[in-house]
Amino acid sequence: MRTLRTWAVTTLIIALLGIPAGLLWAEISPKVTYIVVQGRALLAEPEGQGPIGVDGRYAVITAVAGLVCGVAAYLAGGRRNDLALLFALTVGGLAGSLLAWRLGHQIGLGGFQDAVRRAPDGRTVTGAAQLRATGLLFAWPLVAVAVYGALEAVLKRLPAGDSRDRGAGEADEVGGSELDLQSAPAGGDVDGRED
Numbered sequence: 001m002r003t004l005r006t007w008a009v010t011t012l013i014i015a016l017l018g019i020p021a022g023l024l025w026a027e028i029s030p031k032v033t034y035i036v037v038q039g040r041a042l043l044a045e046p047e048g049q050g051p052i053g054v055d056g057r058y059a060v061i062t063a064v065a066g067l068v069c070g071v072a073a074y075l076a077g078g079r080r081n082d083l084a085l086l087f088a089l090t091v092g093g094l095a096g097s098l099l100a101w102r103l104g105h106q107i108g109l110g111g112f113q114d115a116v117r118r119a120p121d122g123r124t125v126t127g128a129a130q131l132r133a134t135g136l137l138f139a140w141p142l143v144a145v146a147v148y149g150a151l152e153a154v155l156k157r158l159p160a161g162d163s164r165d166r167g168a169g170e171a172d173e174v175g176g177s178e179l180d181l182q183s184a185p186a187g188g189d190v191d192g193r194e195d
Contacts, residue, residue: 006077007084007091014069014092014144018099021061025104029054029129036119041112044124055133058104062097062140069093069140070147082152089148093141101137104129 032050034041043051069089077085108128115125131137 003081003084006081007088010073010085010088011092011095014088015095015099017065017069018096019103021065021096022100022103023107025058025061025100026107026129029057029104031126032130033124034116034127036116036123036125037121039117041116041125041127051130051132054129055131055136058101058129058131059133059136059139062100062136063143065096065100066093066140066143067147070144071151073144074148074151086145086148089144090141093144094137097137097140100140101131105131 030050030053032048032054033044035044036042066089069092073085073089105128112125112128119125
């Protein structure tokens with residue numbers, strides 16, 4: 001039950017981070033210009049930097065969100081929460097990414113659609129943030145899980161009571177743990193059976 005609660009709460013917190021991410025994306029995205037042709041909005045500069053900049057800013061925002069979530073989950077999680085946290089980073093990261101996309105796209109969309117409806121052919125209008133590279137929706141969960149896994153691998157957690165600077169065991173031991181091997185006395189084996 002504790003694992004399920006950890007997963008649900010963490011997933012919800014991560015998903016809700018999609019709201020500020022979407023607002024930020026809509027705010028800092030470059031303005032993309034469209035030209036109205038027969039009531040439809042077409043990119044004024046299909047090869048321009050505007051659409052690439054919109055996708056790029058979304059990628060940076062969601063990758064940073066994934067990085068922060070992965071580090072926070074690792075630092076806040078306990079040893080027995082690894083599986084719940086990994087699932088939460090995956091599901092919550094994807095939900096946050098989708099929420100950021102939909103919310104960021106909706107900001108200014110109504111005004112853009114009205115401008116397109118009223119504009120005569122040849123008029124240019126500025127569009128709302130629109131994600132074209134939809135594969136970027138997976139950036140948040142992928143980065144979050146990768147960061148969590150990297151921290152787990154690099155900073156292996158020690159059991160309670162262990163010290164990081166503990167080295168080899170006693171003088172007659174090798175390794176320093178409860179399964180230490182005794183070093184063989186000179187001229188025989190540990191059991192003293194050899195002559």
